[in-house]
Amino acid sequence: MGFEEKIAEYAPKLEALQGKLAADGVEFIAIHTVDTSGAFRSKIAPLKLSTSGEAINAILYCVTHGDGQPMGDVAFASACANDENGFPNIKGIIDPATVVQHGWKPKFASAMTRAFMLDGSPCPYDPRSVLAKVEERIDALGYEARFALEYEFGIFHADHDLMRAGRYRELKPWGHSLVNYDLVRTGDYQDFAAEFVTRMKSIGIGVASLVTEYGFGMYEYALTPKTPLEAADAAMRAKLHLRELCAERGLVATFMTRFQPPGKESACGAHHHVSLWRDGKPAFPAGPNRLAPVAEKFLAGMLNRMQETHLLFRPTVNSYRRFDRGAWSPEDVAWGFENRTAPIRVITTPGDAACRFEHRAPGADVNPYLSIAAMLAAGCEGIEKGLALEAPVTSDLAGLDKPKLPRTLSASIDAFARSEFCADAFGEAFRDNYAESRRAEQAAFEAWQAAHITDFEWQRYFVN
Template identity: 40%
Template sequence: MFQKLANKYKYEVGLVERIKTVDLNTLQEAGINIVQMETVDLDGVLRGKFLPASKVKPDALGGFCSVVYQLTPSDDIWMTQHSSFENGFPDMIAVPDVETAIQWSWKPEIGAVIFDMQQKDGSPHPLAPRSVLKRVATRFAETGYQPVFGIEFEAFVMHRDEDLMAAGRHHEMKPFGQMRNAYRLNEAADVRDLAAAFITRMREAGIPVEVFHTELGYGAVEFALSPADPVRAADNATRAKTYFRQLCAERGLAATFMAKWKVGESGSGGHVHQSIWQNGENAFYGENGAFSSASLSYGAGLLKTMPDFSVIFRPNVNSYRRFSHKSWSPENASWGKDNRSAALRILGSQGRNAYRFEHRVPGADTNLYLSLAAMLAGGHYGLTHELSAPAFAEGNAALNTDFANLPKSLLEANRLFRESDIAKDYFGELFVEHYAASRENEWQHWLDWQAEQVTSFELNRYFSTL
């Protein structure tokens, strides 16, 4: 996909098909009655409001409660200095990004706009993931290189059963499709129809899908998005997840992007392909087809910062159930040429414009704004410190002791992030402390649940034997 991008946009790296935006001044003339206001929370989930089209203008500011960065996936609220009873849960200022305004082709009466969050003085809100990504991207621009990201998601799709889900019996839902094979075409008419509808919708929303196919597992699918600059790539990926869920719900289906939704099935990755460009050329490509010194320093920075940033790539308790090289989920901060057991898979066999790294650590449950910010921070650190690159791993990278191990639990990963001077430098101390607190809160919910359970393990082991 990077080859296609470079051929089509010689000197506009990061721009795929330009998003077909609508003018916020003429929404009603375009037939739009309702606008979906979109913003992202700490977990990478789109949240928002529904507004009359007459209320949405390029210069019309809105309000959004600051508690959005203190909501768990299940909407438990936790307190901090930023939003609490003490300060009254104040509003942030919501500013529409006019370049993200689209009209849904599948429901033409509805538009959607991504809003940035600001503080009362007009500065970017330090806890807003989109602001964090813009902060790091601006700093990366000092290198003179233009980063390009292509994101792919794996997900599982089931026939929706609200009663089973309400009872916590998700595993009893019938999977979508009759086969568990990757890249299957036999008996795949239902998958093909879903793929066609999704690809069409996303194209018309300015979010090109490069490929859609089945993966290993009953109901498993994967789709990859066209490369783009960091903010647009994160916008597209976050919207695509939400819009895919919406499409599935319309068809009586349920999609999950959990990192590991069922023991015995594959995990769901959220892999990120990346390269840097300069003067319309792929700067990863070096002399005589070797990887350039810039690419090696960029990659060395990714490897060095990977343990510190692991909680960004694996942000939930469930994320660590996917942690196993046996399912091609990396266990250490490694890299190797076309090696799926490594954290960074080095790819360059499809021509100079396709030289890139595939970052294989994140699951599909990650916040893409924060993941891309972490990768940009690592790449920037490597470039500006001119880090030397370690040798590529041969064979099973997980067995190579030359690379640092990645943390194996949410608690361990969170500690590294909170104590990381590099994280504080790039993300800001305020964000690091707040995000770390959010992960501690999630860990505590897990401990509280465990304390209230007598598990099947305990019953099977002790009921009749003690």
């Protein structure tokens, strides 16, 4: 559906929402656009839900992951915005399904956009549009997909002088212990958790739990299931508003996948819980440690495409420091019932409604629209082609000859960039643009390394 058709569909809904929000006391709106790396790019404006569209700077789809830190790189080479086309604005529309008033700050509402090119065609680089297209595919098969994401993350006491200087490793973690499931890590932890849950509830996001994780400053929240696009929207909003709550309290949150040295304490995953439903009933279960045929085909599809979609689960240089089968961060292409060392843990208890797949490969640095789209597209292919499922893992994966996930960002980029499946599922323009964004990420890291003498070199070679 093109820009004009979407305007015609959305305009009456936006007009009605404008009147309701104004009547409810809303004065300002934060308008969010999701960039390629999975960050919100936002502007605050007086309340106005435009029925003629929004301007979106196309550079949001070719900005580097860290906006220039620490290398000064801002944009990578992209077909969507470059010297030749003058870095144009493209068109956007506020999605009325995403408009919410903030219960904790009722003068504010927020909304998300869908992007379109200047000729009115859907923007092929927009992560929300990529996922929406894949969601239509599972709907056409007669199923409703549901996803629930759980994020591990760090909280530190904010020191803005240290942060401005890039000295993040000197920040002090929030809390005095590294114990799992601890209610008294700090005196204000329970109040913090209650406030976060309450805020999310006010904008329609369910928080199943918030817990302390293993490690100083480590925490985790789990969100309740939603349909794919809704689940990604909820994941983005929860991260944003968690960071806002931290900032209000003199804290800072990080979703960097590993901020402790490898082998020490936990890393930050973003496990995705996946299920299919039909006619209001779960489609996966067939009893304890058994799966229905559609579940087997969906799972076989996810396994079949896991290596070439791996880049969408581990998209940064830091993602690969989280690899550790022994710490339940998967390294292989495999599955098992209740097996946390495999990338897909199948859960069939305590009842049918709980039957789901837990995909454990993604880290907290993912773009949730893309990680969900990858799982869903691969699962759809498994159903469409009737793929057969291999036997579950029942012994230590370290001793089995299972296919391995790419161990480096470069290897994941190569697998993704040459994948015809990814071109078909997400669009060739998106595949190529995303691969280029990750090449820019790898190049920035290599340039930084080349410009610095490491501690290893000083300590190993200076005297000897």
